[in-house]
Amino acid sequence: MIPKLMQSLHLPGQKIQASRRQFLLGALAAGSGVAIGYHVLAATPAAASGTAGSGADALAFTPYLTIDADGKVTVLSSQFEMGQGSYNGLATLVAEELDADWSTIEVLGVAGNVKAYGNIAFGGTLQGTGGSTSMFTSFERYRTAGATARAMLVAAAASDWGVSASDITVENGVLSHVSGKSGGFGTFAAKAATLPAPAEVTLKAPADWKLIGNEKLKRFDSARKANGTEQYTIDVKLPGMLTAVMIHPPLFGATLKSFDATAARSVKGVVDVVETPRGVAVVAETMWAAIKGREAVTAVWDESAAEKRGTPELMAMYKDIAGKAPAAIARKDGDADAGFASSARVMEATFEFPYLSHAAIEPLNAVARKNDDGTLEIWGGHQFPDVYQMLASQIAGVTPDKVQLHVMKTGGSFGRRAVFDGDVVVESVYVAKAIGYRAPVKVQWTREDDMRAGRYRPAYVHQMKAGIDADGQLVAWSDHVVGQSIMGKTMFDGMVKNGVDPTSVEGANNLPYAIPNQTIGLTTTEVGVPVLWWRSVGSTHTAFAAEVFLDEIAEATGKDPIAFRLSMLEPDSRHAVILKMVAEKAEWEKPVAAGRFRGVSVAESFGTVVAQIAEVSLNDSGGIKVERVVAAVDCGLVINPDQVRAQVEGGIGFGLGAILAEEITLSGGTVDQANFDMYTPLRIDAMPSVEVHILASANPPSGIGEPGVPPIGPAVANAIYKALGKRIRVMPFAKSLSA
């Protein structure tokens, strides 16, 4: 149905140049201001943001920013904002080159032209936010757009004033000439739109940066989030809009046989009850009426093809598979079996990881409206806009250019809004269609829907084996990963090569340690539970298994865990540098305070290397408290230092909550958890103090939204071993500690 959109996935760290030579810098009048962006050669007309002008030229023109007659700069972001600060990052890139007034910056999400908005890290063939790539894909493009806008404003002012452009300076949104003449961006925006765009612009040298790397720069959107005025999808209100709640199948793979909505229709405020391919929808004037109406619907399901296995059966099966030879090999160095055979000592360990819910605080939602002119508008957390536009157009029977997506900011995502099937987005279109498009419809999931309708971080088992020679050297290593594929049998299945979904083994098949013989194997299981990437994806489990097992080996060979890791790393490697940095900052060489126990780990994900040292204490009843975490980060060039810190702080809390107490379990195919009483993310009383230290680097920016997550679990597990002498191998920790 959907063409294979990605031929290859380029992650930050691999050298990819932004190919801006495909584009011509350009500008168009936008209202009484100017829009700066790119003319995409041979672009496919599509529903762009509508901020630029109209006509044939406008179709091929994709704006990256606009400046209105009041001088207000609006950055049009190809990257979706879910809290991770991408909007702020892109605004920083534009404002830096434009010399804009930061206090007036606005950012708007846009979609509709993959050639200009496509993510370079995804090969440029898909607009999408994920893999912690926003700064990587935007670094060149958005700075160039900002510099172009600046050059055109200067040219407009030079023309108006009859002076040389080289005598004009720009600062804080104001152009000034040595003669004393000055004017704001708005004064020259309209004129700039009439001038030819420069063929090429020169970007500032890093030494001239005022905003990039600035410790003091504050997020442009914090105040509105502190006073309740930030607008999310749940806040979208359109004239005549109705609200719908869904009744999803009770088991994954069950299908609707029949339903009786007689009682529901008599609930005050209920407008309609309709069938869609994704379940029954109760459509009402208010959310509360829809919820009450839903309680009155009886639905009968065909469960013959549904997944009916529970967690105990699945984990038993996974562990059985893990003990056998893997179905596919993701990495093979030397001969691991020969290495084990010749080892003086062989160690083994089995690690178990449950399904996890993203549980973003804003339950999933989307709003659809069909207009009299045949266009369809959809408001939502469009993390994969091209996919949703395509799916919506097929349901509505219109061409994709008739589908306009309004990219809303969302209350979290953690990967959940980047789905192959468009789930809640297509539901909004299905429901609008089912009521004959007579009103705009908001489909709003409840927390229970959000937790029970999928999708999840897959459950995994890792079977680990290590061979140690007579000198205590780690000479052989194997890791057999068992679990579902995220990308297989989706439009991304071209990414699965030789039976290996890279998201299943990332973090396991790229261990930095010099281990001469290693085999990383994978057996992909077929289970009817819908799965998805969950903040830091494969490294949520691979880094844990590797870094905890390494700690066991260090302990068994009587070595310091950091010295042991360093002995297998090149001294100047990124991992070694960041391990030494975290050791220094946490004063690893000094004894830890009485009653405290420390653990360390290091992991690379999305091109970024993060090491963490966790300190835990025991309370009187033997419970664990994580007191302090020191993190060292190499994420390449840093655009917003304080936001890098924020992402690592938050990543630590997000990852810690999961590893301590989060799990989705199934009984007979039914999800056991439904709300935050049973699925328990971290709360403030369990949050450690966090110190984040950032390595200065001139390398291209790599990921930061996710890489703070992987190291926290193993660092804490290794500290708990010091405290209790117990190895944590079954997640969440509560299970290991009570065993």
Add this chain to the structure above:
Amino acid sequence: MVTLTINGTAHEIEAEADMPLLWAIRDLVGLTGTKFGCGMAQCGACTVHLDGSPVRSCQTFVGDIGESRITTIEGLSGKVAETVQTVWADLDVPQCGYCQSGQIMSVTDLLTNNPKPTDDDIDAAMTGNLCRCATYHRIRAGIHEASKRLEA
């Protein structure tokens, strides 16, 4: 017809007694700063003040409110609230921001009743407010900073 006094204004709404205050505020009165997160008083995103004290509006029902005064994030005012909101921006506490209306309602109540809270006081007052972005480190720092500024 029920009359709710929200942020000092009387609103006549057509709602049955069992309607959660949350949906009355959002869908009938049209104030959207109060957020829906769980519907069972587990996450705190819907926190409002009832006669000055924090309640979870998803488990407070229209029929039980009577004459009580309701304050939402839109109507929050006074030195404590303004200081907290300023600190929140100065420290860049929010990430996605969705839970922060509820956080601020709880923090404002905490600092009003306990101007110099300890970390344990903060834990006790704030554990009911979930932040899935886990901005807790900055929420804690923000509370201490607001306390300091209010004392000055």
